[in-house]
Amino acid sequence: xxxxxxxxxxxxxxxxxxxxxxxxxxxxxxxxxxxxxxxxxxxxxxxxxxxxxxxxxxxxxxxxxxxxxxxxxxxxxxxxxxxxxxxxxxxxxxxxxxxxxxxxxxxxxxxxxxxxxxxxxxxxxxxxxxxxxxxxxxxxxxxxxxxxxxxxxxxxxxxxxxxxxxxxxxxxxxxxxxxxxxxxxxxxxxxxxxxxxxxxxxxxxxxxxxxxxxxxxxxxxxxxxxxxxxxxxxxxxxxxxxxxxxxxxxxxxxxxxxxxxxxxxxxxxxxxxxxxxxxxxxxxxxxxxxxxxxxxxxxxxxxxxxxxxxxxxxxxxxxxxxxxxxxxxxxxxxxxxxxxxxxxxxxx
Ligand code: SAH
Ligand code: SF4
Numbered sequence: 001x002x003x004x005x006x007x008x009x010x011x012x013x014x015x016x017x018x019x020x021x022x023x024x025x026x027x028x029x030x031x032x033x034x035x036x037x038x039x040x041x042x043x044x045x046x047x048x049x050x051x052x053x054x055x056x057x058x059x060x061x062x063x064x065x066x067x068x069x070x071x072x073x074x075x076x077x078x079x080x081x082x083x084x085x086x087x088x089x090x091x092x093x094x095x096x097x098x099x100x101x102x103x104x105x106x107x108x109x110x111x112x113x114x115x116x117x118x119x120x121x122x123x124x125x126x127x128x129x130x131x132x133x134x135x136x137x138x139x140x141x142x143x144x145x146x147x148x149x150x151x152x153x154x155x156x157x158x159x160x161x162x163x164x165x166x167x168x169x170x171x172x173x174x175x176x177x178x179x180x181x182x183x184x185x186x187x188x189x190x191x192x193x194x195x196x197x198x199x200x201x202x203x204x205x206x207x208x209x210x211x212x213x214x215x216x217x218x219x220x221x222x223x224x225x226x227x228x229x230x231x232x233x234x235x236x237x238x239x240x241x242x243x244x245x246x247x248x249x250x251x252x253x254x255x256x257x258x259x260x261x262x263x264x265x266x267x268x269x270x271x272x273x274x275x276x277x278x279x280x281x282x283x284x285x286x287x288x289x290x291x292x293x294x295x296x297x298x299x300x301x302x303x304x305x306x307x308x309x310x311x312x313x314x315x316x317x318x319x320x321x322x323x324x325x326x327x328x329x330x331x332x333x334x335x336x337x338x339x340x341x342x343x344x345x346x347x348x
Contacts, residue, residue, distance in 0.1 A: 002061045005034060006139075007132030007172065010181060026052060028181075035182035038139055040064060064136045065090070067144065071331035071343055079333030080141055081340065084109070084133055088126055090160055091338040092137040094145070095327050100152035101145070105137045106338070107170050108161025113195050115218075115229045117260055119294040119332075119339035120160045128166040134173035138183065153185050157211065158193040160338050164200025175209050187211055188252060198235040201243040214256035214287075215244060219266050220274035228266070237278065244282060254320075255284040260336070261302040261310065262291050272310045276317030285320040292326050292334040 014027030110123035219225035326334030
């Protein structure tokens with residue numbers, strides 16, 4: 001079996017070089033070619049001697065996802081349908097802004113968590129991604145915009161899947177993304193969003209290299225949350241918030257709570273007051289995400305009035321609260337809409 005390089009850390013590439021009887025610094029050169037220069041062909045790795053390039057061509061592979069389709073939103077966001085080596089497809093979303101781009105990555109193909117308001121849930125879990133498939137999404141999509149890149153890149157692990165149920169792989173990918181000697185995306189520009197997998201949050205708390213944490217709270221009582229997110233029966237609100245209270249925030253950091261606003265379900269003034277009570281005392285901000293339509297689901301978006309009142313009540317209670325309108329709704333690229341939908345418009 002050839003060795004798949006795109007998932008190996010700098011140390012592992014140095015070890016590989018040593019195993020091949022080469023000086024370890026050849027591993028650094030290979031790492032640079034892969035993650036800084038974005039080389040995909042060994043013959044282009046001109047920082048390495050020909051003999052090593054030839055050996056790599058015979059004994060190693062660099063497998064990137066393939067762009068199966070691009071769906072371009074009127075607001076500039078692009079939903080990428082990416083095909084993996086085994087033929088499965090996943091989605092990555094590109095969101096350009098004036099001085100930066102944000103990439104929304106998948107960590108699993110599909111998702112097992114089964115939140116009732118989310119389209120990805122309808123896929124079920126197809127499989128975990130590998131670390132190479134997670135960083136590969138960044139390499140492929142950045143390269144697709146190589147001539148127009150903004151100076152900063154943000155990454156959100158908020159695409160298909162529950163990152164903390166693919167924990168080791170996701171953390172390996174985060175280390176690769178954040179490594180200053182490689183892809184160099186600072187940790188404060190990488191955010192992991194979880195549906196509230198308490199053991200995962202507690203484990204993350206102990207990591208030296210860790211992204212920012214966002215928690216999808218989405219409801220204010222156990223009854224309501226369990227009805228929307230069955231995972232709440234396993235990890236109820238009190239346990240989830242206890243893990244959040246214990247979470248060691250870095251000096252520059254706040255927790256983010258996401259709250260999908262479902263009209264008539266969880267958007268009442270009482271919900272707003274309960275939410276303020278639940279997270280009061282935490283160094284946190286709340287992102288209110290108006291529900292994005294998913295076919296055949298019994299929900300509706302909140303009214304503008306309900307949204308504004310909800311935000312105002314949170315602010316009056318001393319919470320930092322923002323309304324986050326998702327981008328790319330017209331091409332099913334918005335939060336909760338990633339379900340591999342193929343539209344007649346693509347591929348372009
Ligand atoms: N699995 C992780 C990350 C992916 S989901 C998680 O659940 O946190 C990213 C965000 O989209 C979550 O906050 C989720 O609550 C939200 N979301 C899911 N379906 C949505 C929908 N239909 N409209 C708006 N937000 C949605
Ligand atoms: Fe999975 Fe997140 Fe969707 Fe829930 S909201 S089903 S955890 S992707």
